[in-house]
Amino acid sequence: MKTKTLVPLFWTHLFLIILIWTSPLFINWKIILLFILFYYSQLLIFGDCVITKKQFKTKKREMTFYSYLLEKAGYNFSRKKIRYLADYIFPWIILTIALVWQLVIK
Numbered sequence: 001m002k003t004k005t006l007v008p009l010f011w012t013h014l015f016l017i018i019l020i021w022t023s024p025l026f027i028n029w030k031i032i033l034l035f036i037l038f039y040y041s042q043l044l045i046f047g048d049c050v051i052t053k054k055q056f057k058t059k060k061r062e063m064t065f066y067s068y069l070l071e072k073a074g075y076n077f078s079r080k081k082i083r084y085l086a087d088y089i090f091p092w093i094i095l096t097i098a099l100v101w102q103l104v105i106k
Helices: 004-025 029-046 050-056 065-072 079-105
Strands: none
Touching (some): 004 029, 004 079, 029 050, 029 079, 050 065, 065 079
16 A cells, blocks of 8 residues: 555545545435445446455455554454445445435435
8 A cells, every 4th residue: 555556546545435424415315325236236246346456456355445444543353344344234324324314304
C-alpha cells in the first residue's frame, strides 16, 4: 500500500465507503437496493469487489477495506468475520437505515 500508484485508490475507496454509509440520507432506497445487487453481482462475476482486488492484489477473498483500516489502527479482528459483515450485514443495515429514514421518518 506504500506505492504511489495505490494512494489515489485508497482515497477513492475511502470516499466510496463514506458515500455508501451516508447514502440513506440522499439516495432513494430503491437505488441503494440496485447498488447492493450490483455489489453482489461483482462478487459473483469477479470473486470480490474490483477496487479491493486492485488495491490489495489478492487472489483469495480475504482482505476488505474495513480489515485494512482496522489493522492499520492496531486492531486485529478475524478477516473472515469482517468479510462476512461487509458482504452480508452492512449492505442490509444501510438499506434498513434508508427505509427507516425515507419511509418511516420521511
